Amino acid sequence: MQQSAKPSMSWLLKYLKPVRGRLLLLLILLLASTGAQLVNPQIVQRFIDTAAANGIVSSLLVLAGIYLVFAVLNQILTVAISYLGNDVSWRATNQLRGDLLKHCLRLDMRFHNLKTPGEMIERIDGDVTNMSNFFAMFIIKVIGSFVLLAGILGYMFTINWPIASVMTLFTLASIGAMVFIRNLGVTSSKDERGASAALFGLIEERIAGIEDVQANGNVPYVMNRFYRSMRNVFLKGRKAWMLRVIPWNTTVVLFAIAVTAVLMLGVHYFLTDQISLGTLFLIYQYTQMLNDPIEQLGDQVQEFQKAKSGMLRSQELLASRTEIMEGTQTALPDGALGLEFDHVHFSYNPDKPVLHDITFTVRPGERLGIIGRTGSGKSSLSRVLLRLYNINSGTVRVGGIDIRDLKLEALYRRVGMVTQDVQLFDGTLRDNLTLFDGSISDDYILGTTERLGLKQWIDSQPEGLDTHLKAGGASLSAGEAQLFALTRVFLTQPSLVILDEPSSRLDAATEAMLQSAVDQLMQNCTGIVIAHRLSTLEQVDHIMVLGDGRILEFGEREVLAKDPTSHYAQLLITGREEDLA
Structure with a gap:
C-alpha cells in the first residue's frame, strides 16, 4: 500500500x-x-x-x-x-x-x-x-x-x-x-x-x-x-x-x-x-x-x-492488524478452571476446515486426554484455546467466561502450555526458567525442579541457576528440554495446563519420572493432555478421540477402556500406538 x-x-x-x-x-x-x-x-x-x-x-x-x-x-x-x-x-x-x-x-x-x-x-x-x-x-x-x-x-x-x-x-x-x-x-x-x-x-x-x-x-x-x-x-x-x-x-x-x-x-x-x-x-x-x-x-x-x-x-x-481482539475482563474464578468448547468451527484457510463442530466440557480439576492421528486437529484445539488464532464460529469458555471477553494477559496468566519444542533465550538458567520474572524465588524454583527431576541437572551446572545458557537449547537433551518446559509452566502456578505431546521425546524412565511429577503438580489445576503414547493417559479422567477435525469419541477413560467397541479400547487391545502418529 x-x-x-x-x-x-x-x-x-x-x-x-x-x-x-x-x-x-x-x-x-x-x-x-x-x-x-x-x-x-x-x-x-x-x-x-x-x-x-x-x-x-x-x-x-x-x-x-x-x-x-x-x-x-x-x-x-x-x-x-x-x-x-x-x-x-x-x-x-x-x-x-x-x-x-x-x-x-x-x-x-x-x-x-x-x-x-x-x-x-x-x-x-x-x-x-x-x-x-x-x-x-x-x-x-x-x-x-x-x-x-x-x-x-x-x-x-x-x-x-x-x-x-x-x-x-x-x-x-x-x-x-x-x-x-x-x-x-x-x-x-x-x-x-x-x-x-x-x-x-x-x-x-x-x-x-x-x-x-x-x-x-x-x-x-x-x-x-x-x-x-x-x-x-x-x-x-x-x-x-x-x-x-x-x-x-x-x-x-x-x-x-x-x-x-x-x-x-x-x-x-x-x-x-x-x-x-x-x-x-x-x-x-x-x-x-x-x-x-x-x-x-x-x-x-x-x-x-x-x-x-x-x-x-x-x-x-x-x-498490519491482528485478528485477535482483546476483551476487557481481567478476572477469572479462583482455583482450577473449567473448559468448554461449544460448537467450535476453525480453519487456517477458508477452503480447508480443521475443526468441525467441536463440543465438550471439562470440569474444574479434571484431566482430559486427547488422542488422534496426525492432522486430526489435536494441536489446533490448544492454539484456539490460547487465542493464537480466531475461531470461525462457536464459543470457547474458560472458567465459564468466553475467552474473547478476556484480556490476553489475564488468559495467559492462568493458562499454561507445554509444547514439544522448547525455546531457550540468551540469559541465565534462572531467567530461562522464570522467563525473566524476578518475583519467583530461588527456593520455589529449586523445589519445583526437584519434584520434576531437573534439580540434579541444575546442580551439575558450573554456576547453578546463574549458569548462562545460549539461545536455541543446544546444551539440553530432549528429555531435559521437556522437563525444562514443564518446570517453566508450573512455576507460574497455572489453573489450566495444556500438555502437547509431553512425552513424545522422552525415554521410558524419564517418561515415568515426568508422569509422577505431572501427577503431583496437576493436583490443583485442570489438565489437557495431548498424547502420542497411550501410557501418558493412564491418569486422565476423560478421553477424547479426534479424527479429521471431528470428535469421534468422548467419555470417561475407564468406561471407554471397558467398552470393546470404542476406539480407545481398540488401541489398548492392539497396542498400536503408531495409529496416533
Whole structure:
C-alpha cells in the first residue's frame, strides 16, 4: 500500500520529537559551521589583496592566524556535528525498531506464518538502518545547505551582481531538478529492500533446516536458490541506484556549466580591472563552495528515496492488524478452571476446515486426554484455546467466561502450555526458567525442579541457576528440554495446563519420572493432555478421540477402556500406538 510523503513526514516527527533538544543543538552547531565556512574565503581574499599591495608582514601574519583559528574551529564543529548526528539517529531509529518489534510480537499467527524470521529481521532492522541518515542529518543538512547557499549568494550580490545572478540561476535550476525527480527511485528502492528481505529469509530458512539439507544432499539446490536470490538483489539494487543518482548527475552537469560561466565572467572583470585578484579568488572559492550544499542536497535526495522506501515498508508493517481482539475482563474464578468448547468451527484457510463442530466440557480439576492421528486437529484445539488464532464460529469458555471477553494477559496468566519444542533465550538458567520474572524465588524454583527431576541437572551446572545458557537449547537433551518446559509452566502456578505431546521425546524412565511429577503438580489445576503414547493417559479422567477435525469419541477413560467397541479400547487391545502418529 503506497502512502504519500506527507503522512510519512508527520509519522517521522513522532520519532524526532523525543530528540528535539539534540536536534536544536545540532542545528546551532551546523549554523556555526556554516558561518565559519563563509568567513574563511573572505580572510583569504584580504590576505591576497594585502600581499598584492605589498602590505606589512604583521598584518599578513594576523590574517593567517585568524584563518587557522577558523579552520580548526570548523573541524571541531564538523566532528561534533557528526557525533551528535549519529547519536540522534540511533536514539530515534532504536525507538522505531522497538515499536516495530513490539507490534510484530502482538500480531497473530496467521501473519507470522507468512513471514520468515530472516525477512522479519530485515524489515525490523534493515529497513530502519536505511532511514538512520534521514533521522540524523536530513532536516539539518537541508537547512544548513540552504543557509550556506543564502549566505554565499547574498554576499556575492554585494560584490558582483551579474556573477551572483549566474550562480543564483544555477542554484535554482539544481534545486528545481532535484525537487521534480525526488521520488524517481522510491519504488525501485522499495523493491530492492523487498529482494534483500527475501534473501535473508532464504538464508535463515536453509540454515534452520541444515540437517535436512545436508542429509538429503540438497546443498546444490540451496546454492542455486541462493545465487538466484542474490542476482535478484543485484538487479533490483542496480536499478534503484541508477534511478537514485539521476538528481546528483543532473547537478554535476549544471555545476559544470555554471563554473564555466562564472570563471569566464570573473576573468573578464579582472582583466578589465573591475575586481582585484583577491576578489577573483573569492568568486572562484565561493563557486566551489556553492557546489558543496548542492551536492549535499543531491545526496540527501538519494537518502530520502532510500529512507522513504524504508518508511513506507515500516508503515505497511505497522498498519498490519491482528485478528485477535482483546476483551476487557481481567478476572477469572479462583482455583482450577473449567473448559468448554461449544460448537467450535476453525480453519487456517477458508477452503480447508480443521475443526468441525467441536463440543465438550471439562470440569474444574479434571484431566482430559486427547488422542488422534496426525492432522486430526489435536494441536489446533490448544492454539484456539490460547487465542493464537480466531475461531470461525462457536464459543470457547474458560472458567465459564468466553475467552474473547478476556484480556490476553489475564488468559495467559492462568493458562499454561507445554509444547514439544522448547525455546531457550540468551540469559541465565534462572531467567530461562522464570522467563525473566524476578518475583519467583530461588527456593520455589529449586523445589519445583526437584519434584520434576531437573534439580540434579541444575546442580551439575558450573554456576547453578546463574549458569548462562545460549539461545536455541543446544546444551539440553530432549528429555531435559521437556522437563525444562514443564518446570517453566508450573512455576507460574497455572489453573489450566495444556500438555502437547509431553512425552513424545522422552525415554521410558524419564517418561515415568515426568508422569509422577505431572501427577503431583496437576493436583490443583485442570489438565489437557495431548498424547502420542497411550501410557501418558493412564491418569486422565476423560478421553477424547479426534479424527479429521471431528470428535469421534468422548467419555470417561475407564468406561471407554471397558467398552470393546470404542476406539480407545481398540488401541489398548492392539497396542498400536503408531495409529496416533
